[in-house]
Amino acid sequence: MSAPLTLFDKIWQAHEIHAREDGASLLFVDRHFVHEGSHHAFRKLAERGQGVAQPDLTFGVADHYVPTRGRGKDHAATTIADPAIARMVSTLEENAGKHGFRLFGLDDPRQGIVHVVGPEQGLTLPGLVINCGDSHTSTHGAFGAFGFGIGATEVAHVLATQTIWQKKPARMRIRFEGKLAPGVAAKDMALAWIARLGTDGGRGAAIEYAGSAVRALSMEGRMTLCNLSIEGGARCGMVAPDATTFAYLEDRPFAPQGTAREQALADWAELVSDPDATFEREVVIDAQDIAPIVTWGTSPEDALPITESVPDPARAGSASEAERIRAALDYMDLRPGMKLSEIAVDQVFIGSCTNARIEDLRAAAAVLAGRRAQVPGLVSPGSSLVKAQAEAEGLDRIFTEAGLEWVAAGCSMCVGMNGDIVAPGKRCASTTNRNFRGRQGPGARTHLMSPIMVAAAAVTGHLADVRPMLAGRL
């Protein structure tokens, strides 16, 4: 009898082309997503005079630099005002044309953030190895795929060979057992484990999320959870595919149909960790103990339930931790001991590959409906299709009537590359993934939280517990 395997091991085995003596393996890559930021990799390819090995498995998406305002139906890259940004978008278009891969470009109705578009189009499937030159490629693990972010040298390698060298990561399982309380979302689950284990708590590991609270999550929720794996230092995060996954994939444009789907379903049913499979590390978290969480500092591990107070460096466990807290509070302009719910915000942002799918927008809109935001804010849907869906449901009107700006899809204010930034010294309640110094713009102060918590911050003008605001709404 063969040894019991984890879900991760099974995917690894199915993709291993060659195992080198020193422990590195050459893996086949089923899907490779590229974006404007991949320009370094295409340049490397050009310098070597090489082409793209498998253009049919390569998909381009314009997301990191695209404008979110002033975009019409016929908006070509050449009409972007900022020449540096226009060049980034047009370079991707040129590379797609030259190498013959499909591009969801600026004027494509399917354009959006790569980690929203891949799943939405059915390009992301269970059992695949998926790469992209973006750390949040871990998102695709929500389908039981091995999705991981890579750097430019590796992007060039995947383009040239459709393979990647990898060392087998440690296997880690995080089980969320029990039921989440109302008002608590996948974002809170992710921030809860990162706060507990630290930003290097999952260092280099392949994390499998399991347990009844994970099984109960929608695909959108699983994507949020897997998306944030990288913030805990993991190589990837994954959830075993199940009926929820299979239902999501039905009738997606690029997903298998007919007999191909039947065969896929049979193969996908095998994608679970065997009962006796061993994990190098296992963590169990009680789902009912998780409260809505916000970050207070400059790292995703600086996260606490909204009912708590800003930490005091004087009570830190070590001198270096005290120093880190002090530096974070200084940057964030916060006082030790003040209630988190007393922190006033200047603006809000709902968007990003973490939390801008239709379900996220519906949840935020449920809190905002009939209410007025006390601060300005931006809502950028995760894709142009999410935008169209939200508009069909009238969510855009809820956002605009609350006083928020409804814009087009892209990475937008999560990373600020397209010019959507938070001004120096301003404080933003944000559904994004990184509260790093300057992430949303030089000097910007970011507090991460779930979409409904951002909605609560918008309505009150400060960080706030959304739970009392949910009665009869969710």
Next chain:
Amino acid sequence: MAGWTRHQGLGVGLPFENIDTDQLIPARFMSAPRSEGYGKFLLHDLRHDGDGAAIPDFPLDDPAATGASILVARRNFGGGSSREAAVYALVDGGFRVVIAPSFGDIFAGNAVNNGLLPARVTEADADALLAAMPGDLAIDLDRCTVTAGNVVIDFEIDPVWRTKLINGWDDIDLTRAHEREIRDFIAARRAARPWAWPREVGA
């Protein structure tokens, strides 16, 4: 990329935890072509105030650290974004080695692909080294040691990465040797799991 085994150089301390890749190079600089040189972007927003003026007493700008090629930092160095530009900024800024208790996974891989050593040491050893910075250090990749004066500290690095740094291997060249295996693998996978290929969809 040239391989290397030993490096002697000036070390500089950056005594912070969680120096993420957004700090190493802010996103707004990444549309520049590499040929411009990325060294000037290194840690730009930690080194400069909002008006672009240099922040006094920043460790890297200490005259005693001029020409430093080894950076010593605290835990979780290079976490966050996969941007290889963070490594370009370090390499173009003259760095060959970063020493820290832990590294962002993607950053460390990117570093090795550019000949930059991510050397992992204990928290205590990082503290001891930080206290001695700026100062001369000697790195030995064969023995996996950092030498500061007469103190020798062991560092850890994955053996695969160590071999790659020493040999200066380029992965695309290595993979060429497996072209036939790759072709056979693709043919077999496509026959066994046709569903793994994207369904044909019109434009």
